[in-house]
Amino acid sequence: MTRRGPLLTLAAAAVLGLALLGVNMSKEEPAPAAATAPAASVVPPTAAPSPAAATGPAPASAPFPAKADYVGTITRAAGPPLTLAITVEDGAVTAYACDGAAVETWLQGRVIDDVAKLEGRNGARLEGRAGGGAVRGTLWIGDKSWEFTAPVVTGEAGLYAATDSGVRQSWIVDGSGGVTGVRRGADGATAPAGPLPTTATRIGGGDGVG
Template sequence: MKRLGPLLTLGAMAVLAVVLLVINMSKETEPTPNSAAATTTAPAAATTPGTPTTSINAATPFPAKADYVGTIPLQSGGTLTLSIAVQGSKATAYACDGQSIESWLQGSATNGSLQLTGKNNARLDGSFDGKAVNGTLRIGGEQWGFTAAPVQPPAGLYVYNDGGERESWIVDSNGGVTGVRRAADGSTSPAPALATDATAIVNGKKVTASKVSGGDSAG
């Protein structure tokens, strides 16, 4: 009996060791929620170098015939008035300050984009977004951004030519008129008043101005 006690003790210890080993093995093989084996990461979306993150809306085609008028503030404190007449695939634009600055430009109106040029390296680049024409105007080495909204007749661009002298007017959506007279010698001055019926007194006689369309060459 004295020998049996130690044997029973050793047997109990062996059973306990086996139980502890099984428990430890169970803990090692079961992944926990925070373990690397249980965590998955979605692969990053592939990107192409140079690909823009935002899309650029394409220009909207112009109506078959339309007029647009806008104003451009000048650093001198004055204002340039800009008129753009579009007809089919052609456009004519005119900008003036009502005093001495003026420029006529002509060119294409294709797929909602304008590319117009004039004398002395004048240039107008613009696009139609379905609501207005936005772009850049360059005259005499200066450059301005602009927005020109659509207008309905009698608003628009008017001109009268006689004996080498030209009177040009822009009528805005509120009936306001801005115009410049260019004499035969190239000098400029404010144009005479233009009435609502498109008539004016030029050199003492009453004349009727012609409304300019996109395909007209009046400059």
Template sequence: MVRRGPLITLAAVVVLAAVLLAVNVSKEDGGPTPAPGPAATSAPAPTTTAAPSTAVAFPAQATYVAQIPVATRTLTLAIAVEGEDAVAYACDGSAVESWLSGDAEDGRLELEGRDGARLDGEFDGTTVRGTLWLGDRSWTFDAAPAEPPAGLYLANVGDVRASWIVTQDGTVTGVRRAGDGGTAPAPALAPDGTAVVDGVVVTADPVSGSDTF
């Protein structure tokens, strides 16, 4: 009888060695190379479109007046435009006042004054809407057209300056500023445009956008 046990065992060892060799060769070669996938693409960045401006060019000459509620009082604001120049005046009829000036181009206002005062506005064909800054406070406003005798007026007597805003309903608000910077309510402005400033009868001059201060 032929003994086959050792031969079978030897054959099994040879087969196992061949399998292990094939596995090692496969690992060293790095295995099959995967097919390249589709190239990654990035989505285009979203685009934003600015809202179209509603600004309309100012008339050649005009004045606009607004009343701005402020705590227990009211700020009155007048804006005089002439060509591409503008002047604005804000006061509370007692102690607070500010003059500003700057550009009035393409229906937009960019005005500046002392102590950081600033006014930005836009004309829609009828009304000037914008924001007024005085110091660290700001207010929005809507200023309507003011037809004479409504408007902005000024008179100087020596180093004293009196300023008035007349609204469309005839209300008058103004401040008197002395040479030392002190402020007080402006004297009464009569319907004919005259006032008594420090004992002197004066006729107040209307302010236009091209005036300088």
């Protein structure tokens, strides 16, 4: 994939991001249909790769930075893995998890006493703490829950969304440049998202290290 063009200016991205989140939070949970995950698009990597699985105790928690993006992968017992993006800006936190096929959920919340506490539709929840360059915590979707580690990412890695004629597409770019996304139609049906366009709006976009 060729390099993305320049990102929207901070002011424009902030306005569009808020508008898109209003749509995102009104159309949430996964459709039951399964689909084959799309081939990953590639953005030139601009962030450190995800660290190897921890072999010792987790680092002590620390305050969240004013602005930061985190992306991690959650392995599930059944179905493709979930990709999780978390973006923090001045204490407000947005998260998006999807499997690149049919499952997706948006969550929003705040950092309270150094703990990010988020909620989404149909009982989706997330709690996490920052420390050691990552957010570690638990994600709940329906009656399932998973522990996760989402390393901090910088550059073009992060969370993106676009809405056109009632169709919303959401993408997560990970620290290695891989892209995972889901398309949700006006009727609520989900499918793999198309290629990430240069016109997509970035949600958040911090370069902090937590």
